[in-house]
Amino acid sequence: MGRRPSRDRATIGDVATEAKVSRATVSRVMNGLATVDPAIAERVRATAVALDYRPNQVARSLALGRTQTIGYVVPDLTNPSFHSGLRGLSRAAAEQGYRVLVADSAEHADEEPGLALDTRRRCDAVVLVAPRMSESDLARLLPDLQPAVLLNRVVAGAGLPQLDVDWASGIRDLVRHLSGLGHRRIAYLQGPVASRSNTARELALAAATGVEVIKIRCGAMFPDGHAAAGQVLDSGVSAVIAFNDVVALGLLGALHELGTDVPGALSVVGFDDIPFAAYTWPPLTTAWVPQEEMGRLAWQRLSALLTPGHPVVDDAPVLLRPRLVVRGSTGRAPLRV
Amino acid sequence: MGRRPSRDRATIGDVATEAKVSRATVSRVMNGLATVDPAIAERVRATAVALDYRPNQVARSLALGRTQTIGYVVPDLTNPSFHSGLRGLSRAAAEQGYRVLVADSAEHADEEPGLALDTRRRCDAVVLVAPRMSESDLARLLPDLQPAVLLNRVVAGAGLPQLDVDWASGIRDLVRHLSGLGHRRIAYLQGPVASRSNTARELALAAATGVEVIKIRCGAMFPDGHAAAGQVLDSGVSAVIAFNDVVALGLLGALHELGTDVPGALSVVGFDDIPFAAYTWPPLTTAWVPQEEMGRLAWQRLSALLTPGHPVVDDAPVLLRPRLVVRGSTGRAPLRV
DNA sequence: CCTCCATGAGTAATCGGTTTCTCGCGGTTT
DNA sequence: AAACCGCGAGAAACCGATTACTCATGGAGG
Numbered sequence: 001m002g003r004r005p006s007r008d009r010a011t012i013g014d015v016a017t018e019a020k021v022s023r024a025t026v027s028r029v030m031n032g033l034a035t036v037d038p039a040i041a042e043r044v045r046a047t048a049v050a051l052d053y054r055p056n057q058v059a060r061s062l063a064l065g066r067t068q069t070i071g072y073v074v075p076d077l078t079n080p081s082f083h084s085g086l087r088g089l090s091r092a093a094a095e096q097g098y099r100v101l102v103a104d105s106a107e108h109a110d111e112e113p114g115l116a117l118d119t120r121r122r123c124d125a126v127v128l129v130a131p132r133m134s135e136s137d138l139a140r141l142l143p144d145l146q147p148a149v150l151l152n153r154v155v156a157g158a159g160l161p162q163l164d165v166d167w168a169s170g171i172r173d174l175v176r177h178l179s180g181l182g183h184r185r186i187a188y189l190q191g192p193v194a195s196r197s198n199t200a201r202e203l204a205l206a207a208a209t210g211v212e213v214i215k216i217r218c219g220a221m222f223p224d225g226h227a228a229a230g231q232v233l234d235s236g237v238s239a240v241i242a243f244n245d246v247v248a249l250g251l252l253g254a255l256h257e258l259g260t261d262v263p264g265a266l267s268v269v270g271f272d273d274i275p276f277a278a279y280t281w282p283p284l285t286t287a288w289v290p291q292e293e294m295g296r297l298a299w300q301r302l303s304a305l306l307t308p309g310h311p312v313v314d315d316a317p318v319l320l321r322p323r324l325v326v327r328g329s330t331g332r333a334p335l336r337v
Numbered sequence: 338m339g340r341r342p343s344r345d346r347a348t349i350g351d352v353a354t355e356a357k358v359s360r361a362t363v364s365r366v367m368n369g370l371a372t373v374d375p376a377i378a379e380r381v382r383a384t385a386v387a388l389d390y391r392p393n394q395v396a397r398s399l400a401l402g403r404t405q406t407i408g409y410v411v412p413d414l415t416n417p418s419f420h421s422g423l424r425g426l427s428r429a430a431a432e433q434g435y436r437v438l439v440a441d442s443a444e445h446a447d448e449e450p451g452l453a454l455d456t457r458r459r460c461d462a463v464v465l466v467a468p469r470m471s472e473s474d475l476a477r478l479l480p481d482l483q484p485a486v487l488l489n490r491v492v493a494g495a496g497l498p499q500l501d502v503d504w505a506s507g508i509r510d511l512v513r514h515l516s517g518l519g520h521r522r523i524a525y526l527q528g529p530v531a532s533r534s535n536t537a538r539e540l541a542l543a544a545a546t547g548v549e550v551i552k553i554r555c556g557a558m559f560p561d562g563h564a565a566a567g568q569v570l571d572s573g574v575s576a577v578i579a580f581n582d583v584v585a586l587g588l589l590g591a592l593h594e595l596g597t598d599v600p601g602a603l604s605v606v607g608f609d610d611i612p613f614a615a616y617t618w619p620p621l622t623t624a625w626v627p628q629e630e631m632g633r634l635a636w637q638r639l640s641a642l643l644t645p646g647h648p649v650v651d652d653a654p655v656l657l658r659p660r661l662v663v664r665g666s667t668g669r670a671p672l673r674v
Numbered sequence: 675c676c677t678c679c680a681t682g683a684g685t686a687a688t689c690g691g692t693t694t695c696t697c698g699c700g701g702t703t704t
Numbered sequence: 705a706a707a708c709c710g711c712g713a714g715a716a717a718c719c720g721a722t723t724a725c726t727c728a729t730g731g732a733g734g
Contacts, residue, residue: 011720022684027722035682052481057459058398059720062689067395069438069459077424078612080417087414090441099459101406101438104427122394122406122436144389222616253616275415279559279590281618348690359714364692372712396690399719 010051019047030055069099070302071119071126073112077104079220080246080274081291082129085151088295089127096303098124109133109194113141120145125302127151132194147305149298153196154317161301162317163294167197168204170287170322174241174269175208177285177324182333183239183267186211187232189218189225189251191243198243201271205241218247225250229258238266238333245270245277245286252280252329263331273325282328289322347388356384367392406436407639408456408463410449414441416557417583417611418628419466422488425632426464433640435461446470446531450478457482462639464488469531484642486635490533491654498638499654500631504534505541507624507659511578511606512545514622514661519670520576520604523548524569526555526562526588528580535580538608542578555584562587566595575603575670582607582614582623589617589666600668610662619665626659 012030016023021040028036029044036044047053061067070093074082090100103119105112109132120126125147130138135155142148142158150162178186188205191198205213214235218224225247232240232251242248248270255262262268262282270277273288297318349367353360358377365373366381373381384390398404407430411419427437440456442449446469457463462484467475472492479485479495487499515523525542528535542550551572555561562584569577569588579585585607592599599605599619607614610625634655 012722013720023721024685024723025683028683031722037682040683054454054458056399056720058395058404059689060722061395062393062399062691063720063722065689077427078420080420083415083417083420086439087441090414090439091443094441099438099440099456101436102423102427103436104424104431106428117391119436121391222612226616249613249616253618253620256618275559276586276613279563279586279617281590281593283590349692350690360691361693361715362713365713368692374712377713393690396719397692399721400690400692402719 009056010048010053012053012055015044015047015051015053018051019044066124066306067122068097069101069123070299071101071103071116071123072129073103073105073116073119073126074129075105075107075109075112075132077102080276081244081272081289084291085129085295085298088292089299090295092296092299093302098299105130107132110137113137116141116145120148124306125149127298127302129153131196132192134194147302149301149305151294151298157315159315161298161305162315163297163301164317164319165197165289165294166319166321167200168207169319170271170289170324171201171204171241172208173322173324174271174285174287175205175211177326178239178241178267178269178330179211181239181267181330183237184211184333185214185235185237185239187214187216187235187237187240189216189228189232189240189242189247191218191220191247193217195220201243218243220244220247222246222250222253225252226254229254229260232266233258233260239330240266240268242268242270245272245274245284248284248286248329249276249280252284263329265334267330267333269330271322277325278327280329285327285330286325287322288325290320294320346393347385347390349390349392352381352384352388352390355388356381403461403643404459405434406438406460407636408438408440408453408460409466410440410442410453410456410463411466412442412444412446412449412469414439417613418581418609418626421628422466422632422635425629426636427632429633429636430639435636435640442467444469447474450474453478453482457485461643462486464635464639466490468533469529484639486638486642488631488635494652496652498635498642499652500634500638501654501656502534502626502631503656503658504537505544506656507608507626507661508538508541508578509545510659510661511608511622511624512542512548514663515576515578515604515606515667516548518576518604518667520574521548521670522551522572522574522576524551524553524572524574524577526553526565526569526577526579526584528555528557528584530554532557538580555580557581557584559583559587559590562589563591566591566597569603570595570597576667577603577605579605579607582609582611582621585621585623585666586613586617589621600666602671604667604670606667608659614662615664617666622664622667623662624659625662627657631657 012023012026016026026044029041103115105115112130112133126145127149129151148160154162154164216231218228248268270284270286273286277284277286349360349363353363363381366378440452442452449467449470463482464486466488485497491499491501553568555565585605607621607623610623614621614623
């Protein structure tokens with residue numbers, strides 16, 4: 001038998017007894033079904049107020065078979081690029097009475113499948129952001145996770161909506177911008193090797209013509225960018241494409257300390273356009289990624305999956321195009337020879 | 338009658354039938370109760386695996402009277418100072434099998450009570466961050482919200498744990514640092530007027546001796562700080578205390594554009610020590626606030642409230658002391674006259 | 675005046691678990 | 705050999721809602 005968890009809240013039964021009607025009627029009144037005599041409905045409502053009755057959501061969820069909750073699984077909650085997504089998702093979902101349960105895998109990619117499944121069991125659906133999960137884990141996981149939406153990653157034939165950033169397009173824009181400024185040798189600060197989006201960036205860079213790209217192992221966080229400054233300078237490039245804005249800012253900090261002129265001696269670009277990018281010095285040229293929009297779109301897809309006549313799943317990944325944002329951290333390549 | 342929401346998952350009844358035992362026994366096995374014959378337990382486990390059975394968390398929550406979920410209610414999920422708190426809370430709670438449901442009021446302080454209550458009904462407890470909610474709304478809300486923890490704010494006699502930052506101490510440290518550098522006239526960029534923590538800062542500033550403080554209406558976001566640059570320069574101060582780091586960074590950006598030398602002509606300090614603060618140029622002197630720690634402590638308090646013999650609530654607010662972090666944005670006051 | 679039907683409200687099944695209570699069984703203790 | 709005890713497992717109540725059925729009531733129509 002279950003025990004009362006906290007102080008005794010009024011249940012639907014209490015209201016029914018007090019108002020001298022059946023629980024069914026109370027339920028009907030609370031849910032606004034019209035088949036109740038106005039006088040009785042009013043009495044029930046008054047009783048509910050008097051007893052400070054609020055329907056138990058858990059019981060409701062069990063009976064209805066839905067929790068009105070969706071999960072958001074990410075590797076690290078403090079990564080700024082996930083915030084906007086969470087905000088977009090949370091606000092869009094809230095408009096239809098859904099809430100978001102967050103799960104942070106603390107960067108342990110191997111625990112992510114279990115975490116995602118556990119999250120899914122408490123929710124009606126899941127938004128999964130797992131840039132570093134292995135292809136095989138992911139393939140095994142996805143069928144058990146549905147309804148779900150995959151974010152920032154594409155898996156062929158997954159049978160679920162996928163929203164990804166068109167990394168290649170963003171990289172092309174950045175390269176075109178830099179090469180237009182006369183840069184011919186460009187360093188690329190690599191993200192985590194297991195990261196899908198890093199792979200996508202590298203592929204796009206490999207396809208770039210007219211510029212030579214020097215890859216430098218780096219990471220995804222401030223200290224990674226900060227630590228890479230020495231290698232960047234040694235490499236003799238005139239411009240740097242950082243894995244993301246956070247890395248770019250870390251690099252900028254180190255370059256300032258070293259007295260390197262940006263963009264005079266070295267141009268720097270990031271990726272994401274996090275809110276801070278516009279307020280650094282120099283302000284960061286970057287590729288804006290519509291993260292909040294992605295959160296909203298993710299909800300839109302989930303919402304469709306959750307409605308009764310769930311239509312055919314559109315397998316085709318949606319690629320959102322970044323937009324080049326030119327600020328002060330890029331300039332003409334310095335003259336050489 | 339409830340209907341099956343998605344594809345038919347195995348229930349405890351299916352497992353029981355298949356393994357030829359009662360549902361009670363399956364439940365005991367799944368929960369590791371030792372009172373089951375090892376052979377039977379093994380058979381049940383095997384059946385569970387074969388049927389890919391996973392206990393329905395909602396049903397479990399209803400029977401147990403607890404959801405293993407706590408709510409986190411904040412005004413704006415994209416505000417960086419809430420991220421670390423969320424992370425600390427989420428990770429600490431996860432260690433004990435609890436999850437976090439986030440609720441973002443989109444800065445609508447008047448809707449926060451309703452939002453908080455709704456969140457509470459789906460959770461076992463709530464962490465409330467509501468810097469701008471009116472005192473009366475808050476007083477009305479809190480009794481219905483318990484168990485709960487109040488973050489970043491103190492209410493006398495609320496009867497629940499309260500964790501707040503010792504804003505005054507942080508401000509004193511910053512003022513002492515600046516006055517030690519010879520600054521006598523200091524501008525303070527005010528936060529949102531309704532914000533409790535802004536009030537606390539202003540009180541501390543009013544009590545400061547040996548320096549003159551010029552208040553300038555500002556806000557809590559980048560653009561606010563950016564827009565305040567003109568007024569700051571006009572005021573003729575030699576140092577600025579910004580409401581928080583975000584405002585300070587906005588200001589720094591504007592000062593760069595205007596060619597003001599920081600810290601040569603003007604020293605700038607922020608508050609919070611968000612991760613970016615160390616990577617701006619110049620790196621920002623600020624008061625570090627242990628947000629992640631606060632998240633962890635909040636969980637610790639909630640955890641205590643949620644355990645059966647919930648001890649007496651310690652009403653006394655816990656004040657966490659910020660720590661001065663001196664970086665490059667502050668320097669000796671320029672000589673005048 | 676009687677039948678038919680719409681309306682509104684109550685009864686009870688159900689969602690999928692947990693847990694109390696009860697009982698049968700086998701081994702000890704006198 | 706009778707009484708007792710402990711252990712393990714099933715039966716059934718319960719958590720707090722929703723809703724398919726059922727049924728009583730009363731007005732309309734024949």
